[in-house]
Amino acid sequence: MDRILTETEREFLRGEKEYAGNKTESNKRRNIRERVFQSLTDFELLANELPEDDRRKIFERLSKESESHGADEAASVIEFLYKGFSDLTTDPNHIAAGPKETSVERFLAFRNALTTGVARGKSEFENPQEEPPDIVTVASNAYLFEFPDDEDIRAELETDQWREINKQSPGDIGDHDDVAFFLQAMIQRQIHERISARHETANKNLKDYKDFEGDVADMS
Structure with missing residues (x-):
């Protein structure tokens, strides 16, 4: 085979x-x-x-033949994807080039893949009492991406990049150490803003869902 x-x-x-x-x-x-x-x-x-029946047979076999019922194998797939996406974000050239819209997208690529995949999957399991979620959020106590080492970022900062960032800053940025810190902080702020906006929307949806539950309880 x-x-x-x-x-x-x-x-x-x-x-x-x-x-x-x-x-x-x-x-x-x-x-x-x-x-x-x-x-x-x-x-x-x-x-x-792939037809649902074929998919079901694959995972029935995986659950039967795996000591973890497929959890360890699935974890290895997720681990591989996480490492692959993080390989891109830990490239110091990516930070040294300066924060851009594509910077945020690259750092959130794994998170977006995870949430989008779940949202698409839920749309197949139609439930007349539940609409597929507009936004799926991930509650985590850890960032779902990695940053390169500060020293690697400083080493990749070219003189022209360093001068350009100093020129664009409203205050005095300073030496390569300051610029490297500034670049990381800028990208982290943009990522935080993007995630926070998604969570705010999800929290509203959750509140609406709880209010709906309360209305149903009052009717019973």
């Missing part, structure tokens, strides 16, 4: 198999990257077009 990784590739990733030449190893890694990339893009088709 075909899998994303061949048996040889699994042995290679576990360190159980080595290749004589760097070119052969490089080709093997490229093949793995390409197959994983194509597999990820296939999930849009699977999510939208």
